[in-house]
Amino acid sequence: MSARKKVYIAGPDVFFENASEVMRKKGEIVQEYGFAPSTLAEDDLSPDGLTAFQFGIAIGLANERKMDEADFIIANLTPFRGISADVGTAFEVGYMRAQGKPVFAYSNSGRDYYTRLTADYYGGKPLSNVDGVTRGPDGLMVENHGMADNLMLDTAAAESGGCFVAEEARGEDVLGDLAAFRKCLERARSFYSGR
Template sequence: MPARLRLYLAGPEVFRADAAEEGVRLVALCEAAGAEGLFPLHAEGVDIRQACIDMIDAADALVANISPFRGVHMDPGTAFEIGYAEARGKPTFLWSDDPRPLTERMPPNPDGRDSDGHLIEDFGRPENLMIVPNGRPVRASAEEAIAEAVGALGFAVKNRQLQRMTRAAVAVALVVSLAAALAAGAIVNRIVGW
């Protein structure tokens, strides 16, 4: 069976009333793109945090919905998952249904601060600079982010598969060569009379 890119699907979709259906939809988008989607919907009694961590570890990359959730910022659980994935060296691909910069979502006072006196980031990004650093695009939909991930990482998965097949072929060739050498040695021993 050929190796496929495995994408962890992070986001607040797990809180929706139709979470299971949305998970099926997102996984189907991955399938259509040639990847395997890992959607973190868990049954009761499961250590959800550890189950999500295990799924991220099993994934090749993370596709995250950073749309505003319960306010102007993204879901904090998704922020954790992005940080964890990046700490593990997993590429992350982002999407949001609200691409407006933070300063448009929460317009600052003339001094650039919110009503509590806190500075509002004005980097033209739809989320905090730690989530959306320079050069990281934020796509407008899950479909676009999944396509970006498959386009960027599909070659790496195919390369991994080719490396596995090459290692297996080298191992078979080594066994065949060793068997041929032993057989040749046995024939020579018979001819020479040892």
């Protein structure tokens, strides 16, 4: 790699009780692999004089500027508050993909989207097949593409030159485990060393 590439670190980690510590640790790991980490957008902002809504907008715009400055993204797409990835992180993946930047993503769940949907969301209730379409008990179509999450997230990673690492975390800290994060960094280093 010639100049140090900058990585936008995305995920629900910002909601953790120890968010600053986690982001600092991720930043250190990013540097170990020869990349420059993004920083938390909130670090450069103050809520003084703003309503909660205005401060939320300021954070969103600051995150967009950080993504504009980055060369690629590593997104923690581990299911968060449900069966799928954090919605804000999913937006960030799409934002980077729309800019033609590589998307490296990981999930600390080894179970695919279909398994989480049928087992966790529908609680194992029987599915039906209507005119060749699999439907849940609520009548909604159930997609089964063998992907880690919604097909748009898997597609963004696969088609951008990045990857989507999905494997079961080994410890108790399912959301915070960094083994798959490191694998994304290895893949990103290989991606950029080949250029």
